[in-house]
Each structure stands twice: as C-alpha cells, then as structure tokens.
Amino acid sequence: MVTVKKGLGVSLKRKEDIRLLTGNGQFTDDIEKPGMLHLAIVRSPHAHARIVNIDASKAKKLPGVVAVLTGEEALQYSGPLAPTINIFNKVPEVYAIAYKKVRYVGEPVAVIAAEDRYIAEDAVDLIEVEYEVLPAVVTIEDALEPKALLYEEWGDNKQLESRTTIGDIDDAFANSEYVFEETITHNRYTGTPMESRVCIAEYNPGSKKMTVTCSTQAPSQVRTLIAQTLQMPEHNIRVIAPDVGGGYGTKLQANAEIIACIMARMLGKPVKWTEDRVENILTGVHSRDYTCTVKIGFDKDFRITGLQAKLIGNIGVDGTCHAPGTPALSVAGAYFPGPYKVPVYDVEIIGVVSNKAPYGAHRGYGKDIANYPIERMMDIAARKLGISPEELRRRNFIKKDEFPYQQISGPLYDSGDFDKLMDLVMDKIDYQNFKKKQLELRKQGKYIGLGIAAMLEPSGAAVFNGIFNGYQAATVRMTPEGHFQVLTSHQNIGQGVETTIPQVVSQVMDVDIDDIRFVYGDTDITPYGLGPFSSRGATYTVSAVYEAAKMLKEKLLKIAGYLLKEDPENLEMANGTVRVKGTTNPEAAISLKEIGNKVYLWPGPYATVPEGIDCNLEATYTWTSKVVKWEPDEHGRVNLYTTHPTGVFVALVEVDIKTGLVKVDKFVVSHDCGTIINPMIADGQIAGGIAHGIGGVLLEDLAYDSNGFMTNPDFQHYLCPTAMDVSDIETIHMQSPSPFTPLGTKGMGEGGTIPSPAAVANAVEDALSPFGVIVKDLPITPERVLEWIKQGEMQNVKS
Numbered sequence: 001m002v003t004v005k006k007g008l009g010v011s012l013k014r015k016e017d018i019r020l021l022t023g024n025g026q027f028t029d030d031i032e033k034p035g036m037l038h039l040a041i042v043r044s045p046h047a048h049a050r051i052v053n054i055d056a057s058k059a060k061k062l063p064g065v066v067a068v069l070t071g072e073e074a075l076q077y078s079g080p081l082a083p084t085i086n087i088f089n090k091v092p093e094v095y096a097i098a099y100k101k102v103r104y105v106g107e108p109v110a111v112i113a114a115e116d117r118y119i120a121e122d123a124v125d126l127i128e129v130e131y132e133v134l135p136a137v138v139t140i141e142d143a144l145e146p147k148a149l150l151y152e153e154w155g156d157n158k159q160l161e162s163r164t165t166i167g168d169i170d171d172a173f174a175n176s177e178y179v180f181e182e183t184i185t186h187n188r189y190t191g192t193p194m195e196s197r198v199c200i201a202e203y204n205p206g207s208k209k210m211t212v213t214c215s216t217q218a219p220s221q222v223r224t225l226i227a228q229t230l231q232m233p234e235h236n237i238r239v240i241a242p243d244v245g246g247g248y249g250t251k252l253q254a255n256a257e258i259i260a261c262i263m264a265r266m267l268g269k270p271v272k273w274t275e276d277r278v279e280n281i282l283t284g285v286h287s288r289d290y291t292c293t294v295k296i297g298f299d300k301d302f303r304i305t306g307l308q309a310k311l312i313g314n315i316g317v318d319g320t321c322h323a324p325g326t327p328a329l330s331v332a333g334a335y336f337p338g339p340y341k342v343p344v345y346d347v348e349i350i351g352v353v354s355n356k357a358p359y360g361a362h363r364g365y366g367k368d369i370a371n372y373p374i375e376r377m378m379d380i381a382a383r384k385l386g387i388s389p390e391e392l393r394r395r396n397f398i399k400k401d402e403f404p405y406q407q408i409s410g411p412l413y414d415s416g417d418f419d420k421l422m423d424l425v426m427d428k429i430d431y432q433n434f435k436k437k438q439l440e441l442r443k444q445g446k447y448i449g450l451g452i453a454a455m456l457e458p459s460g461a462a463v464f465n466g467i468f469n470g471y472q473a474a475t476v477r478m479t480p481e482g483h484f485q486v487l488t489s490h491q492n493i494g495q496g497v498e499t500t501i502p503q504v505v506s507q508v509m510d511v512d513i514d515d516i517r518f519v520y521g522d523t524d525i526t527p528y529g530l531g532p533f534s535s536r537g538a539t540y541t542v543s544a545v546y547e548a549a550k551m552l553k554e555k556l557l558k559i560a561g562y563l564l565k566e567d568p569e570n571l572e573m574a575n576g577t578v579r580v581k582g583t584t585n586p587e588a589a590i591s592l593k594e595i596g597n598k599v600y601l602w603p604g605p606y607a608t609v610p611e612g613i614d615c616n617l618e619a620t621y622t623w624t625s626k627v628v629k630w631e632p633d634e635h636g637r638v639n640l641y642t643t644h645p646t647g648v649f650v651a652l653v654e655v656d657i658k659t660g661l662v663k664v665d666k667f668v669v670s671h672d673c674g675t676i677i678n679p680m681i682a683d684g685q686i687a688g689g690i691a692h693g694i695g696g697v698l699l700e701d702l703a704y705d706s707n708g709f710m711t712n713p714d715f716q717h718y719l720c721p722t723a724m725d726v727s728d729i730e731t732i733h734m735q736s737p738s739p740f741t742p743l744g745t746k747g748m749g750e751g752g753t754i755p756s757p758a759a760v761a762n763a764v765e766d767a768l769s770p771f772g773v774i775v776k777d778l779p780i781t782p783e784r785v786l787e788w789i790k791q792g793e794m795q796n797v798k799s
Contacts, residue, residue, distance in 0.1 A: 004575070005513045006506035008743070011680035012513065016498040025243040028198035028215045033270040036200070037066055039263060040120035041256070041273070042110040042127045043283070044102035047138070047355035047708025048148060049131040051100055054110055059126040064119035067267055068127070070110045071097035077262045081321040082228035084221075084253055085466030089160040089326050089351070092151050092318055096229070096258035102131070103150050103317045104355050105709050106283035108256070113263050113271055136355045136708035140291060140312050143352035150317065150353045159315055160326050160351035164333065166408055166635050167344030172306030176297030180381050184373045186757075187778040188289035188314070189700040191362045191692070192720055195245025196275040197284070199257045201264035208233075210265065213240040214257055217247040218531030220489045221467040223523045225254035226261055241521040247493040248692070249361025250285040252467075252533055253323045282713040285323045285360030286702055289314040292373040294336075302385055304396050306344035309336045309373065313349075316356035323360030326351050327463065331366025331640075334409045338374050339418050339454045339646065340396040345408045355708040363692050363753040365534060367458055375453040375758035376775075379765065389452050389762065390431070394422060397454075404739065410637030411458065412627055414746070415736040416646040416672055418454060424670035424732045425648045434652075442770065448665075449767025451651045453755035458641035459747030460539030462628040468534070470628055470642070473527035474544035476505060476552050477618035480600040482576065482593030484509065484516040486548075489529035490541040491520055495749055496681040497537060503677050504542055504743070508549035510573045511592070527620060535747030538677065539643045543741050544623035551619035559599065560590050562610040627740050643738045643746035645673040649690075651759035652727075655767045657789055660782030662764055664694055664727040667756070671731055673748035674738045682748060687729045689752020695721040697757035701779050772796060 005012050019025055056068040080093045097108045110127055114120035135148040142148075143157040150157055173179050199214040210232065216222050219239040227234035244251070256273065263271045275284070290313040297305040311332055319326030333347045382392040397418040398405050405413040429450070438448050462470020475487040486501055502516035509516075520526060529544075530536070553573065560578035561568035566588075572581045579589035596617060598608040605615035625642040632638055652666045667690050676682050699719040703711045712718045737744025761775040764785070771792030777784065 006503070006511060008503060008507050008675065008677050009679065010503070011678060012499055012503065014496050014499045014681065015513065016492065020243070027195055027243045027245060028200060028213050029274050031200060031213060033200065033202065036270040036272055037113045037115065037267065038117040038120050039260060039271055039273040040112050040117065040124050041108045041259065042112070042124050042129070043106045044098065044109050045105065046102060046131055046133055047105050047136040048134040049102050050134065051098065051102065051109065052130040052132055055128040056110060059112060059123040062119065062123050062126060064115040065112060065123050066115065067113045067263070068110060069097070069263065069266065071095055071099035074262055075099065077265055078230050078258060081255055081258065082225045083320045084225065084324040085320055085327055085463060085468060087327040087330060087463065087465055088162065089320060090154055091320050094318055094321050096255055096262065104357050106279065106357065108259060111259050111263060113267060136706070138354055138356065138704050138706060138708045140314050140352055143354050150355070157352045157354070158350060159319065159353050160329055160349060162330065162333070163348045164636055165346045169306050169308050169344055169346040172344040173295070173297045176305045177300045178298045178385060179295065180384060181293065181295040182377060182380055183291060183293045184376050185291045185777055186288045186372055187696070188286050188702040189696050190281065190284060190286050190702060191248035191250040192281070193246030193248060193250060196277060196280040197251060197256060198274045199260040200270060200272045201260040202270040203264040203268060205268045209236045209238070210261060211238045211240065212257065212261060213242065215244050215251060216241050217244065217251045217491050217493055217533060218467070219491060219521060219523050220528045221531065222254045222257065224467065226258065229254065229258050230261055230265070239523045241491050244491060244493045247532065248363045249365060249533060252361060253285070255322050277715060278713045281718055282710055283357050285325065285362065286316055286357050287325060287360060287362035287364070288369065288696065290369060294373050294377045296377055296381060298381065298385070302387055302392055302395050304340055304342050307337060307342045308346040310348045311350070311369070313351045314356065315351045315353050315359040317353060317358055319351065319359035322358035324466065324468065325359030325361060328361065328366035328369065332369035334411055335367055335370035335456065335458060336374055337407055337409055338371060339398055339456045341398055342408050356704060361533065363689060363750045367750065368754045371453065371455065371754045372758045375755060376761060379762040390422060390426060393452065393454055394419060410639055411641060412639045413644045414738040414740050415674065416644065417734070417736055418646060418648070420734060421646060421648040421670040421672060424734065425650050425668050428668050428730065428732060429650055429652070447655045447657055447767040449653050449655065449763040449765070451653070451759040451761065451763025451766055453649045453759035453762065455647040455649055455751055455755035457535060457645040457748065457751040457754055459535035459645060460625070460642045461534035461536065461640050462625060462642070463640055464630050468530065470540065471530070471622055471624045472540035472544040473529045473620060473622040474541065474548045475527055475618055475620040476545065476548040478552065478556070478592065478596055480596040482591060482596045484511065485519050486516060486545055487519045487526045488541055488545065489520065489526045489531060490537055491531045493532055495532060495537065495685065496678065500677045500681060501541070501545055504545050505549045508546065508553055511576050515576070535749040538673070538745040538747045539741055540623055542677070542743060542745050544621050546742050547623060548619045548621035551621060552617065555613060555617070555619065556595060558613055559595055559609055563590055563595070563598065563608060564588065625740065642740050643674065645671070645746045645748045645751050647671040647751055647755065649755045649759045651756065651763040653760060653763040653767055655764060655785060660785035662698055662780055662785065664760060666727050667729045669729065669731045670734065671751065672734045672736050673751070674746035675735060675744035676733060677745065679733060682733065683731050685749050686731050686752040689750060690729055690756045691721055691726045692753040693756025694726060694760065696779065697760045698779050699725070768792070
C-alpha cells in the first residue's frame with residue numbers, strides 16, 4: 001500500500017535529508033568555476049590602530065599572485081557598507097576593507113587574489129603593514145569612560161541610547177511591599193554554523209552583470225546591499241544561495257561578500273573566498289555580552305507592582321552595517337516584561353561600541369537578552385520571598401482569557417496559556433517527588449537542582465528602516481503535468497522548509513508532498529522577499545504560500561468547472577483530481593495532469609479556460625501583518641512582531657561539588673507554537689535551540705584580553721557542546737492557534753535558545769542552595785562553581 005504524504009500536523013520525514021545525508025547536497029565551497037581565483041584576507045593584528053602604510057610589493061612578486069587590493073584602492077570600486085538596519089541609532093561610515101583605521105582584531109586590511117588558496121595564504125605573510133596603535137576599548141566601562149573614541153565624529157561611544165517610562169516607577173516602588181534589585185550579566189558568544197561563510201563572485205565586463213553565489217540566509221537583501229555598496233544597478237546583480245549549512249542569524253549581512261564582488265569586478269574573473277573557522281569566530285557575528293540592572297517590586301500577595309531595567313550592551317565595532325545587531329537591544333527593552341503582567345515600567349537602553357567584532361543576531365535577537373534577566377530575577381525574588389519559583393510565576397502570568405494581550409511595553413501578544421504550560425511540565429517532572437529526592441541525595445553528598453524558565457518568543461519581525469521589514473511574497477505554480485512548484489525567497493538553512501512548505505500546499509491542494517517542490521535561493525527566479533530570520537517562516541512565508549495556494553486552487557476549480565460543465569462551488573480537490581463533491585464517478589472528475597495538459601498543450605487555453613480567468617496556472621500573494629504598528633504612541637511604543645510562541649522550560653542538573661562540573665541531566669519542555677505543521681521538525685528546532693542555550697550558559701565565551709585580542713578563536717579553546725553535553729529533551733506540545741495568521745501558525749526556531757540559559761542557571765542555584773550560591777558571570781565553568789561554593793561556605797561561617 002502506498003502511503004500518501006500530505007497535510008498539516010503530520011511528522012513527515014524531511015525531504016531534503018536524503019540528498020544531504022548521501023553527500024548529494026551542493027554547498028558554495030563545492031562549486032568550482034573555470035579560471036577561478038582564490039582570495040585570502042590580510043587582517044589587523046590590532047584592536048584599534050591607524051593604518052600608516054601598506055607595502056604589498058613582496059606579495060605581488062610571489063608567483064601565482066594575481067592582484068593585491070588595499071582599502072584605499074578599493075574606494076574606486078565601492079562606497080561605505082550599506083546599513084542593514086537603522087532604528088534611532090548612529091550609523092558609522094565603515095568599509096569592507098579598512099580605510100585609514102582598524103577597529104577590531106581581524107578587520108580586513110588588504111585582500112589577495114591568487115591562482116589557488118595556498119598561494120593566497122602565503123602571500124598574506126608577505127604584506128607589511130605599519131600601524132599607529134591606539135588605546136583599545138574592550139569593556140563597557142572602557143567605552144563609557146571613554147578610554148578612546150572609535151568614531152571621533154560621534155563624540156562618544158554610544159551607538160544607541162533610549163529610555164521609556166510608563167507610569168510612575170518611583171511611586172510604584174515606594175508603595176511596594178517588597179523591592180529587589182540585582183545586576184545580571186551575560187557572556188558574549190556566537191552561532192558557529194556548520195558551514196562558515198563562502199562567496200563566489202563573477203563579473204561579466206561585457207554585460208556588466210554580477211553573479212554572486214554565497215552562503216546566506218537572505219539572498220534578496222544581500223543583492224540590495226551589494227547594489228547599494230558597490231553603487232551598481234540592482235537588476236544587473238544575481239544572488240544564488242545553494243545549500244546553506246546553518247545560519248542562526250549569523251548570515252544576514254554583506255561585508256566580506258563585498259570584498260569578493262570588488263575583486264571580481266576589478267579582475268573580470270570569478271573569485272572565491274572561503275571563511276575558515278578562526279576567521280568565523282574572530283570576525284563573524286557575535287551576540288549577547290551585556291549587563292542589566294533589574295529592579296522589581298511586589299505587593300503583599302507577591303504580584304508585580306513595577307519593573308525597571310537598565311540594559312547596557314557591548315555592541316563591538318558596529319551593529320548596523322557590518323551586521324544588524326544594535327536594535328536587538330531595543331527589542332529586549334520591549335520584552336523585559338515577558339509573560340508577566342507589569343503595571344508600571346521603566347527601561348533604559350544603551351548600546352556602546354568597542355573594539356570587538358561586529359554585533360548581530362544569534363537565535364534570539366533581543367528576546368534572549370530580555371528573557372535571561374527577568375527569569376533569573378523571578379527565581380532570585382522567589383527565594384527571598386520564601387515562595388516557590390513556580391508559584392511566583394503563576395501569580396504574575398498573563399491568563400489565557402486575557403489574550404490577545406497588550407503588554408505595557410507595546411507588543412500585542414496573540415494567544416497562549418502559561419498556566420496550562422506550567423501544569424504540563426510540572427506534572428511530567430513530578431515536582432514534589434523531585435524535591436524529596438533532592439533532600440535525600442544531599443545527605444549522600446550529591447547535589448541536584450531544578451530550574452524553571454518561562455518563555456515568550458516574538459516571531460516574525462517587521463522592522464522599519466532596514467532590510468527586515470515585514471512582508472513575504474510567494475508564488476505557487478502548477479506545471480502542465482499537474483505538479484507544483486512553490487517559489488519564495490525564504491532560504492533553506494536547515495529548518496526543514498523543503499518539507500513543511502509543501503505540507504502547507506498539500507493541505508490546500510490535497511496532493512502528496514512529493515508532487516510539490518520548494519524553489520528558493522535564486523534572486524533571478526524567486527519573488528523579491530525576506531529570508532529566514534526572527535523565526536518568521538511559519539508567520540510570514542507559510543501565510544503567503546497558503547494564500548497563494550488558495551488563489552491557485554480557486555482558479556483550478558473554475559477551469560475544472562468549465563471543463564466538467566459543473567458549478568465550481570460543487571467541486572472539491574481530492575488526491576490529485578478535481579471532482580464533484582462526494583462522488584466517486586470518474587466521469588465527474590478530472591485529474592490535475594489533465595487540466596494542465598488541456599490548458600497549456602492540447603488543445604490549449606482558448607478552448608479550456610473560461611472568460612475572465614487568467615490562463616497562467618500560478619498565483620502570487622504577498623502577505624503582510626494586520627497587527628504590526630510602526631507609528632509610535634505617546635510613549636514611543638510600537639508593535640513589530642505578529643506571533644508569540646510560548647513555553648515553560650525546566651532544566652534538571654547535577655553539580656559535582658568536588659570538581660565544579662555541571663551536568664544537565666534532562667530538559668522537560670512544554671511548548672506552544674500555535675498550529676503545528678510538522679511535530680517532528682518542531683521537536684528538532686526545540687532540541688537544537690536548547691543545545692545552543694546549553695553552550696552559551698556552560699561552555700561558550702568569546703574571551704578578549706585588555707588589548708582587545710581574542711584569546712580563543714578556534715574550537716580547541718572556544719568550546720561548543722557535543723552530543724555528550726546535550727541532555728535528554730522531552731517536549732510536550734499544546735496548540736493555541738494564532739488569531740493573526742490564516743492557519744494559526746507561529747514561528748518557533750529560536751524558542752529553545754531563549755529560555756534554556758536561565759533554566760540551567762536557576763537549576764544550578766537550586767542544586768547549590770545549601771551553600772548560598774548565586775550564579776553571577778557566565779558561562780558557568782567548573783572554576784567559577786568552585787569559587788562560588790567557597791564564597792558561600794565562608795559566608796555561612798560568618799553568619
């Protein structure tokens with residue numbers, strides 16, 4: 001019996017996996033072009049310095065070297081990097097290749113084109129650069145002092161500064177029964193996709209056309225950024241993104257890609273640049289790295305009376321042109337209240353530039369920054385109030401019947417049920433028995449802990465003044481043989497869209513997903529649109545595809561009605577045919593293949609398509625959200641996100657007090673992303689996100705010394721979690737369909753990463769509560785754990 005694969009809510013195996021697992025995928029670095037040259041980049045060894053002189057004479061004499069280009073020479077081919085985003089922040093004038101000044105270790109200073117990569121890398125060592133070293137701005141304190149100015153014309157090192165106050169925060173605290181204040185910090189880390197960035201650029205001097213093949217999440221936006229930076233007509237640029245080995249927000253920019261384009265345009269030959277892992281860690285997109293002072297008040301019933309947050313983020317060299325990270329701090333400012341009812345709110349945001357690598361997205365984009373401080377604060381407050389962390393959260397949760405809920409900070413939450421999510425996860429872990437077991441094990445010298453973190457994941461950003469504004473176009477096309485193609489700019493970066501998008505079309509057309517192909521990754525073929533970022537696929541792309549499929553279905557029903565001499569209202573689609581509703585009579589049905597053949601070929605459209613119907617068997621729809629609000633109110637509040645998946649994450653850990661080692665034994669997750677398209681893929685997204693979160697809270701840390709030099713730019717020293725570090729993960733799904741999308745779907749690609757650091761940190765504190773341990777700096781390394789235990793023991797002796 002043949003199993004038909006179609007519809008929503010079905011755990012169908014990913015169509016793309018066979019191709020990828022059998023070695024038949026094609027990534028950018030797999031591609032070779034005749035006569036292609038290879039690039040290597042000369043990078044600054046200094047965090048902050050003026051470029052005095054560059055001598056490339058020795059490199060140019062090396063056999064096999066074709067060209068050397070400096071930043072000053074590149075000015076004849078390129079302007080400053082075009083901004084990716086600009087939301088009330090300063091935009092610096094920066095270039096793909098540094099001009100006059102370098103501002104972080106690893107910044108490109110010159111580029112070499114050679115006959116092969118080995119020669120190009122050898123030539124790097126022959127370039128002699130004279131620098132005037134300037135003071136390095138590394139920490140937030142350095143930036144605010146300021147120790148030096150990165151951009152002299154700014155007058156300070158603040159790229160972003162804002163404050164929003166709703167209500168009288170001083171009065172709220174004065175009238176609170178309890179007020180608590182803590183300063184919470186977070187380390188700097190990055191996405192480390194399996195495939196680093198790669199770019200092949202080809203320029204035809206005759207046609208003046210540029211073809212760029214690269215590992216990117218956003219082909220359409222990259223095309224625009226290239227056009228604006230190189231000052232080329234955009235219609236002469238084609239961007240192709242083949243298989244992409246992960247993105248996580250780290251492949252949304254065009255900076256190093258510009259270098260390849262400049263060289264191809266200058267030389268008239270195809271060139272390839274492949275980023276190695278050291279370059280990826282040293283100069284790629286970084287995230288987190290902030291300090292946040294949170295002050296929260298409660299009444300006598302332990303309900304929040306007011307929330308105040310002061311967030312200072314270490315952006316690095318830039319978060320607008322090199323990468324789009326600066327506004328993530330503003331997103332955090334809008335989401336500190338999270339899943340809780342907050343009557344009075346005051347938030348101050350400062351983003352400072354420093355001599356670290358650029359700031360961008362990494363599976364969270366501000367949502368993670370908002371979640372960690374508030375979820376840590378809820379546990380800290382619960383301990384001081386003598387109430388369980390579960391109960392404190394329940395007393396402050398937004399309730400099911402209050403959705404859609406207008407949060408005080410501006411966002412409109414679509415749907416959810418936090419109390420039910422808490423019920424599901426606490427029942428699964430058997431909380432009371434766990435606490436009994438915890439006490440028994442402590443008598444044996446073993447320390448286990450349980451940490452809770454509630455999660456709210458704004459998904460589907462529509463951000464003004466940038467390449468991330470909110471719309472998505474999709475075309476659904478039927479071929480003459482009755483199969484379907486779906487064309488969008490939504491890139492496959494490992495999230496399973498070659499399967500889930502066909503599932504949406506199969507739901508509408510009632511056909512097998514193997515009869516539907518998802519087409520992406522080529523700006524000359526797909527409609528202009530936005531790529532996968534901000535977990536927007538299930539919000540925007542799915543909605544656009546669904547509406548386009550419905551439009552095409554309506555057209556097919558009208559054509560079938562004309563051919564069958566039936567009212568289209570009496571017809572339905574079933575298993576690749578159009579038939580009269582409820583009938584099994586083959587005379588009252590026509591296959592999609594027959595319709596395609598009749599319209600396009602035999603006899604053709606004039607005899608088969610009714611008057612007033614477009615004979616082209618395709619439909620295009622551009623979906624926009626009806627709830628996005630860009631016009632600020634009197635407090636400057638806007639609503640940028642359409643859907644809000646929710647969840648409660650519980651981490652179970654064991655801490656070895658002799659070694660300080662933290663082992664995550666299990667994650668139990670209750671999760672709600674609205675209508676689920678493919679539960680198996682949803683589980684995979686949550687698991688992958690938790691792995692990123694575990695890495696950030698226990699292992700990963702982009703460490704800089706006082707001179708701005710990164711001390712761990714490789715996998716020997718920058719530790720990512722392996723399969724041995726990632727715990728068992730049990731996920732329980734519930735579905736609260738969004739009222740703001742046609743299928744009730746919500747994006748959910750970042751939800752696992754957002755709350756898992758707080759859940760682990762809270763669990764470690766719970767495990768080590770006999771020692772009075774407070775988790776401070778991240779990551780939670782064995783050395784830090786031992787120091788906290790020692791401090792706790794000393795404090796216990798004093799008291």
